[in-house]
Amino acid sequence: MTPSKDAVILVLNAGSSSVKFALFSAETLQPLCRGGIEGIGSRARFGGASGARAHLFEDGLPEDSDHAAATHWLLDRIRRADGLRLSAAGHRVVHGGPDFAAPVVIDEAVMTALEALIPLAPAHQPHNLAAIRAVSGAWPDLPQVACFDTAFHRTMLRLAQIFAIPHELTDQGLVRYGFHGLSYQHIADVLPGIAGERARGRVIVAHLGHGASLCALHGGRSVATTMGFTALDGLMMGMRCGAIDAGLVLHLIEQRGMAPAEVSEMLNRRSGLLGVSGISNDARTLLASDDPRAAEALDLFAYRVVREAGSMMAALGGLDAFVFTAGIGERSARIRAAIAEGLAWTGLRLDAARNAANDTQISTDDATIPVYVVPADEELPIARAVLSR
Numbered sequence: 001m002t003p004s005k006d007a008v009i010l011v012l013n014a015g016s017s018s019v020k021f022a023l024f025s026a027e028t029l030q031p032l033c034r035g036g037i038e039g040i041g042s043r044a045r046f047g048g049a050s051g052a053r054a055h056l057f058e059d060g061l062p063e064d065s066d067h068a069a070a071t072h073w074l075l076d077r078i079r080r081a082d083g084l085r086l087s088a089a090g091h092r093v094v095h096g097g098p099d100f101a102a103p104v105v106i107d108e109a110v111m112t113a114l115e116a117l118i119p120l121a122p123a124h125q126p127h128n129l130a131a132i133r134a135v136s137g138a139w140p141d142l143p144q145v146a147c148f149d150t151a152f153h154r155t156m157l158r159l160a161q162i163f164a165i166p167h168e169l170t171d172q173g174l175v176r177y178g179f180h181g182l183s184y185q186h187i188a189d190v191l192p193g194i195a196g197e198r199a200r201g202r203v204i205v206a207h208l209g210h211g212a213s214l215c216a217l218h219g220g221r222s223v224a225t226t227m228g229f230t231a232l233d234g235l236m237m238g239m240r241c242g243a244i245d246a247g248l249v250l251h252l253i254e255q256r257g258m259a260p261a262e263v264s265e266m267l268n269r270r271s272g273l274l275g276v277s278g279i280s281n282d283a284r285t286l287l288a289s290d291d292p293r294a295a296e297a298l299d300l301f302a303y304r305v306v307r308e309a310g311s312m313m314a315a316l317g318g319l320d321a322f323v324f325t326a327g328i329g330e331r332s333a334r335i336r337a338a339i340a341e342g343l344a345w346t347g348l349r350l351d352a353a354r355n356a357a358n359d360t361q362i363s364t365d366d367a368t369i370p371v372y373v374v375p376a377d378e379e380l381p382i383a384r385a386v387l388s389r
Contacts, residue, residue, distance in 0.1 A: 093148050
């Protein structure tokens with residue numbers, strides 16, 4: 001698209017319990033405003049906004065807002081803003097399946113295809129698609145672009161994508177897709193300006209938040225990742241169990257008499273940090289607790305990152321840099337230190353003062369493996385994709 005000087009791109013990132021948004025100048029891609037709504041499904045709250053247009057968003061969001069109400073509240077404020085002319089909207093869509101390996105302009109055929117993928121990402125895909133429909137309702141003629149978390153990982157070799165299951169199932173698209181791709185795309189884009197030539201080498205990125213995964217990058221491209229066919233695989237997360245023996249799932253169904261829906265709800269909503277601690281799915285709450293179960297949950301979280309990092313190093317054939325991103329990765333010095341301690345054998349060492357300050361480089365100057373903290377930004381890659389359509 002060729003934007004006019006006052007044109008604005010809207011980016012929506014609808015998660016399982018949040019809706020993040022950003023407004024970008026369509027001419028320069030400079031952010032005009034960023035913000036988000038958190039706690040949807042429990043106690044919805046506006047998390048604040050920053051930027052020149054932040055005044056558009058004030059308190060007034062009802063605490064009982066579901067995704068639809070929260071999105072409507074957000075779009076209503078954008079629609080009523082003076083001098084704000086939207087030229088296009090971009091959306092994070094978690095699952096693109098086997099057919100969507102790049103951003104795509106949304107039409108009815110695309111929506112039908114994405115609806116068919118809801119069973120593969122039931123906690124996210126419905127909210128992603130609902131946000132698209134909400135924008136269509138507010139601006140029926142506005143072009144919209146879908147950007148996929150799975151697309152970034154399509155550069156993985158076939159052996160990194162397939163499971164050891166009958167080949168006919170693989171041919172039907174039952175493969176490792178990987179997620180958090182927009183976050184990893186941003187890291188790949190900005191890391192050369194931070195790490196220099198090492199950014200083109202063997203890099204592990206740890207996206208550690210309520211959802212968590214690792215990605216092995218080489219030459220800025222995905223080589224391996226911890227999430228699989230769904231976002232349930234890999235690392236332990238806020239409420240998701242991560243990698244688990246399939247036999248345990250069968251045991252719960254066949255021997256304990258649990259229905260598949262019950263098992264799904266347990267593994268997706270009652271496991272992870274919440275399940276192990278019995279206290280909270282929020283690492284901040286657990287870090288502030290003196291309950292030994294909280295400590296065990298955090299220790300297990302760090303242990304699983306260390307274990308899976310070894311797998312990523314094996315896929316890369318070594319390691320040249322390590323990057324932390326997302327909420328826990330950016331803000332928890334204690335968890336970063338625990339992970340670094342587990343990886344000390346690689347030559348990875350943190351500078352305590354830098355780590356405590358959440359500096360961009362938190363490793364010691366003489367460390368063999370430099371370690372960086374890079375803020376996550378899933379919205380900017382979406383805005384860039386919109387501009388390129």
